[in-house]
Amino acid sequence: MHSSALQPAVQSAVQPVGQPVGQPVGQPAAGSAAESEGGTPALRTHQLAKTYALGFFRKKVRAIRDVSLRVERGEIFGLLGPNGAGKTTTLKVLMGLVRPTSGEAEVLGRPVGDLVAKGRLGYLPESPYFYDYLTGRELLVFVAELFGLPRRESRRRADALLEQVGLQRAAQLALRRYSKGMLQRVGLAQALINDPELVVLDEPLSGLDPIGRKQIRELIAQLGARGKTVVFSSHILSDVELLAQRAAILVGGRTVDSGALDHLVQARILSTEVLIDRPAPVLLQALAGGAYAAEAVGETVRVVVPEGEDVGRLVDLVRRHGGALLALTPRRESLEDVVVRRATDDNGAGAAAPLPARDAQPMGA
Amino acid sequence: MMKTPAIALNTFREAIRNKVLYSLLFFAVVVIVASLAFGALSVHEEVRLTTDLGFAGMSAFLVLIATFLGVNLVYKELERKTVYTLLPKPIHRYQFVLGKFFGLALTLLVLLALMCGVLLLVLHLQGAALEPALAMLVALIFLEVLVVTAVAVFFSSFSTPLLSGLFTVGVFLLGRSVPDIRAVAAKLDQPGLPLLLRGVARVVPNLRYFYVTGAEIDGQQVAISGTFVDWGYVGLASGYAALYLAVVLLLAMALFSRRDLI
Incomplete structure (x- = not known):
């Protein structure tokens, strides 16, 4: 190569x-099409x-x-x-x-x-x-x-x-x-x-x-x-x-x-993943009582903040109760998610159903 | 306009590389064995027999090869999907059909020339004097082969090789029987059928113009080695062939131009 x-x-x-x-x-060349x-x-x-x-x-x-x-x-x-x-x-x-x-x-x-x-x-x-x-x-x-x-x-x-x-x-x-x-x-x-x-x-x-x-x-x-x-x-x-x-x-x-x-693919942030290292017991209790899905991986806790929730509130909790904020990763919609979602929408809507107005527009229009 | 010749040369190259010329070997063996065998049976008639059998065999071989290659000509491009590479290039579809046809015609011309070489060699070894009339004969054989090729290409522009092959053989057999079909139509009394027969005789190519063996001229059965045709006749036959080719190829091009290449 x-x-x-x-x-x-x-x-x-x-x-x-x-x-x-x-x-x-x-x-373009002069005189050309x-x-x-x-x-x-x-x-x-x-x-x-x-x-x-x-x-x-x-x-x-x-x-x-x-x-x-x-x-x-x-x-x-x-x-x-x-x-x-x-x-x-x-x-x-x-x-x-x-x-x-x-x-x-x-x-x-x-x-x-x-x-x-x-x-x-x-x-x-x-x-x-x-x-x-x-x-x-x-x-x-x-x-x-x-x-x-x-x-x-x-x-x-x-x-x-x-x-x-x-x-x-x-x-x-x-x-x-x-x-x-x-x-x-x-x-x-x-x-x-x-x-x-x-x-x-x-x-x-x-x-x-x-x-x-x-x-x-x-x-x-x-x-x-x-x-x-x-x-x-x-x-x-x-x-x-x-x-x-x-x-x-x-x-x-x-x-x-x-x-x-x-x-x-980036129009939607599906969720935000927050990794907290060695969280204080008080924080764990607060998390257990909260609306977040949390799982422990060794000494680290992985919390998923769903779309629409304020990640800042979780960060405040960590600061207040103790624990090290390791990572904060927004999980954006991948192209794969888009295709799967669209394919599912399409099947659900029925093959002959009219398209939503946005989809029907020519590209770039 | 080098595009049609480029496609034609590629078609020719394909035929050569796919060992079409091996058929020549077969032809040579058949001609030599047959002329030796019949020559031994017919005292003093060796040359006449070799000429008759040789040219009849050549015609049959070439018609067979033209049919076989012709019906596969377009189909193979579709089946192997090579057409997807070719047609988005700046060529018209009709150029593709024409290029394929001329490529096959060139292949058949080369085969014809080589077969003639074999036959003339055998005749020469038998001590025959080579008459110029043989050239007219060869020209007529080639014209017939061209017409059959065009018919095969026409069918293959919209049908499968098997059906195209059957249709082409059918047209060939009917084409060789046009005078007989007309004669039958003239003798029949009932309505309808003669009309149909006359219609068929009109649509299929009259291949008797090219294949004159066994034809009756002035009440006499003529043999292929006779010198009963002149260049004027060959000219007329060429005109007829050209006209028929033009019509059939135009139809093939029109059909292929409308076709979806799925």
Whole structure:
């Protein structure tokens, strides 16, 4: 892994050729389509819905029913939700692989499927499959040619990207011999071949071992540091917490919440944990009579002050009766709590029930 | 517009690397063994037999390979999910279908050329004088193979390989029988059925334009080695093939463009 080499390698490797690929965010080339799109979000959907008609009897399956997203340029955005929430379908609609049943969707200020937008976009599908008879290098050269790049330039970019993702030694190896982690990395490389301004990654971290996860996480973070817009889906909350600045939560085919991560997870302090070392017997009595849940761990007592209660009162008690205040830790709602709560709310409300007004708003609106 | 050729070359590369050319070995063995066997049975007719059997065999082989590869062409991309990587790139869906078709056409052309090489070598060893008319024959075989490929790609743009294969074989058999279907329709007295038969004869490609063995010309049964076609005929047949290809491929592209790639 040559993560430190990423930035200079890309900058030297990838210059826009022939078409408006790879323009730095916020610096659109004169006369290009990007000029009029400076203010538009990188991705936008409004009340997007997709119902599949599957099988011989055209059985209807609602994959997504109301997805409203707004991803600003230059941010790392997480699309979070349990399995089957509609993350992949949403991304497939945005990539033009699936036609929406209703709703609006825009990519880089242009309608889905627009070739100019596609030229400035990189996409890594979920559990990517590539032509396994090709070598890693051949795949990248082939993909580069689909962007209309000349063969020489294609080869140059392929080599530079293989080095960035740490696959230069496997460049001549057929993809059928690649491990899952290597496939994910070559997948990321093919998504970056056009130096895209928007990179969309579907479950980029799933199925990888800890080292593989770390490598891909670093690559995503580096893309963000270079000003790229990155949208990735995940059902693993810690990934989103680690990488994303903003996120949307999808449950049952709907965006149930979206916004900055601190908005999503830090809005509520569920409880405050107070650790008291060697509390005086009087204090223990006072605690036993009070409304707090307390448990002794050796010589230390752990008290949980529930949401809405004044922690200051407990601190006063400790000061008054004797004992050392070891720690005072607010337990904030984690992203996991949010997803579980939202999933439970959603199930409780019934699938067809209208969304609360806050949820129904498009993101960032 | 290098995108369609890039997809075509990739399709060709896939066929070659997946050992499609092994079928050539099979063809060579069959041709050589058959020509030796029949040659021994037919005194002074070795060359004629080798030519007839060889070209008929080549045609059958190529149609079979075209059907098999054609029905899997689009389906395999969907099944292996490689299409998810490809289509978000700045290409139109029709370019994808065209690229796949041309890639397969190139594969079949190379196979045809190699099979011709084998056949001509056997003929040469039998002491045959190679007639220029054989080139016309080869051109007609290739045109028929192209039409069958397009039909296979058309079905595979919306159906499974098994069904597409059955449909394609069906169209092929009907296509080779168009004059017979018309003849039956002309002889039938009842209403309805002749209309249906004429409809079928109109929709399926008339492959008899390309496969002239056994056709009657001026009341004479002609053999494949005869010099009864000229380049003008091949030109007309090419025009017909081009028209049929265009219609079928346009339909395939339209169907594939509307398809959800789940």
